[in-house]
Amino acid sequence: MERLPQGTKLTTDSGQTLRVIGLLGAGGQGEVYEVDQAGQRYALKWYFAPSRDPKAQLQAQQQRDALKSYLIPRGAPDQRFVWPLDFVEGEPGSGTFGYVMRIWPPGYETFERLVCGRVPTSDRVLATVALGIVDAFRKLHLSGSVYKDINLGGFAFEPNTGDVLVVDNDNVRTNGAPGAILFPGFGAPEVVMGRAPCTTVSDDHSLAVLLFYLFCRGNPMEGARELVNCYDLAATRELFGEKAVFIFDPKDTSNRPVVGVHEAVLRNWPALPRQMQEAFVRAFTEGLHDPSKRLTDGEWVHVVSQFRDSLFECSHCHRETVYAREALKDGAALTCVWCDKPLQVPPRMKIGSAVILLSPEARLFPHHLGETANFSAPIAALVPHPTKKNTWGLKNLSTRAWSYQAGDGRTQDVQPGQACPVRDGQRINFGRAEGEIRA
Template sequence: MTGMLDNDTLLASDSGEEVRVTGMLGAGGQGEVYRVQTPGGDKALKWYYPACATPEQRAIVQQLVARDFNDDRFLWPTAYVEGANSAFGYLMDVRPDRFKGLPALFKRQLRTTPRALLTACLYTVEAYQALHSRGIAYRDISWGNIFFDPDTGDVRVCDNDNAVVEGDSSGISGTMEFMAPELVRGDSGATPGTQSDLHSLSVLLFMLLMNHHPLKGRKELAIHCLDEAAEQRLYGKEPLFVFDPDDVTNAPDPVEQSTVLATWAVAPASLQGLFTKNFTTGLRDPAARVRESEWRDALRAALDSVVDCAHCGRQNMTEPAQSTAGACWSCGSALILPPRLVLTTPPPRAERHILLHRTSRVHAHHLVPEPTRHDYSDTTLVAELTEHPKKPGRFGLANRSDTVWTGTRSDGTAQEIAPGQTVPLRSGLELVLGEGTSGARGVVRAK
């Protein structure tokens, strides 16, 4: 593969660091991406095509670099690099190989799980929430700008050079399939920003969980030529949710679009409700779109309520806090809800329900009423379910924190659980998880 820059080309960043091109990683609509060597290690260099290397784009890149947005979920521009004849680009971290593109997911070329997909959705929501909280609109949220780890759900957001300060009208408006209807129509006064980002984000979440676009039903199948005019009608002038409760004219075709019928049927009602709100009222009123905090809370609750089918072992999403569940999506067997931990946070009081399975864990974010970031990795582990080594089927909760827990049994007697110790789980047990490094505490009840 040949590109604009040859191997061993020497460039310099705005901070004076030497940048040596070592190979080409890929190409996109705006430019090419190269692997480069720098004094700080290997980096990726995005180099713009001449037609895209405009003064406006240069200003956007320099502004993004100056913001020094340090968030590991984003492949953020870290340094500006300029070449001859007004050519330029920027440095960013290299995307690790474990992160895969969404097209492979939609083509069913990746093996993943409902837990990983829900985690990816939750992490994606919080990533964009972090960006929006700094007054930056992404403007081009789409399937092409998100990569995820199909095993863990970790995400990386790329192509961040399209992000601008809220209210800045320069640059692109987005990808048609993900653009808010008012932008597709070109309504007077409509500009890309956080409100339009909320629509794009909801489309992305729907596609991640349902493997289908929320506006592509029978109306799309009836289009003989999906040209720009047809897309404007489908996404802007006449957008209609495939599961609109009041208008079924764009419902999925049971033969051609059976996948979304199946995935929607097994989605928790709480998530269905948010999607319905966003793609009915939210299509007409940008102010009514689902906020990141709503998605965050609903996705976390759904993630903590995933159940393993006792018959086939497949993971199933269930409605949080409900006492009954339906049938397994894979084998059709009745789902049996396991015991749950009910964790109550300090004021402002919030309740978390965690269904118990063999890999159940309590993390630091479970102990915080309004966590700014959820993290299901080992680094935030507070407690985990463990099976008794000599008594199969008997489980306890192991203290993985650095503080002593206090417990009260159902008969009123007290006990302490030191770091590394395990307390048997019995109905009526109440545990106070200590503050420790998380800076929070919570009360856990076994039910």
């Protein structure tokens, strides 16, 4: 039910006048309205009035305090966070209040719709989304805060670019905040069991759960044992706390996904490359009950970036497939995960220990030249040769010149905006690092 009719005027703590335009959506805690503030459009989250129960009254007061004295004064860790900007008090005695935030740009989709399979996308985009989320968490943690109550409703992404928004930030608190959490499915076992506060390491577990949802479309702890549990408090604490077991735990098979129930994870897990599987196995076995064994943001950046760099299109079925280097080392033939036919691998570039498949969609970033986790703007992209079909060049998108050895042995410069040939044995000096092409 709309509690703020169109045209309602409200005044923010900083003295701005808001005029309600209409309802944008509603959730468990409140509604979100589109509002006008001095000719600009914003969103207003408007909380439901708490019940007269003292616990609900206390929670509402804590939320009000967190907004007014923690979140709004601190400001967003970076521009991906749709952060509370200004506070609005409700009518005296109403118990309601709200906050102003910027409105989502057009084209963004929620993680809920992605997990339900309603947003067509690619692994390249999903890996880009994952890198954006990992980086957003890193910035949040560096600022001294924790996300605390992670859930699918807190994130949105642009399905073509993989750009990320962190859209629900009112549960962000200082590192070490005591933790009653609303979404035990994402909670670290020590928090679910009430044994530890919410910290950056409990966030690290929740981040791994979120990434698992992104790539596998299911909860990593919901397998066979979920079916014998009913969702009361004790059962939930067992499933996600004390007795949590990863559904693909290599040693403990008691919680495997069930055919006909957990179809999405059964389909998506085998298609993940081994390094991604190993990262999740570590996060959800050793790291499950020992927070010091969880993956750091740097480790996630490494494994997800490597995954993105290994993607290319199968020439038979035209689906995105993976260049699995570790399978090559084992002497296995490379076959497409989708159509099982032998893969024709495109040219690839080795920089340090990283191998980047030079497929048309591939990009090089400062990350590849040693600026770990810097994916802010690509420094190189593939471009088709102006006249020769099926011939590609590597275009310099950076601001500094590269060099390479031309066919006649002379050193040739590649100025910004120019491209150099992609051919076997070609070495390119990027200044900070050198790459070698295998074709």
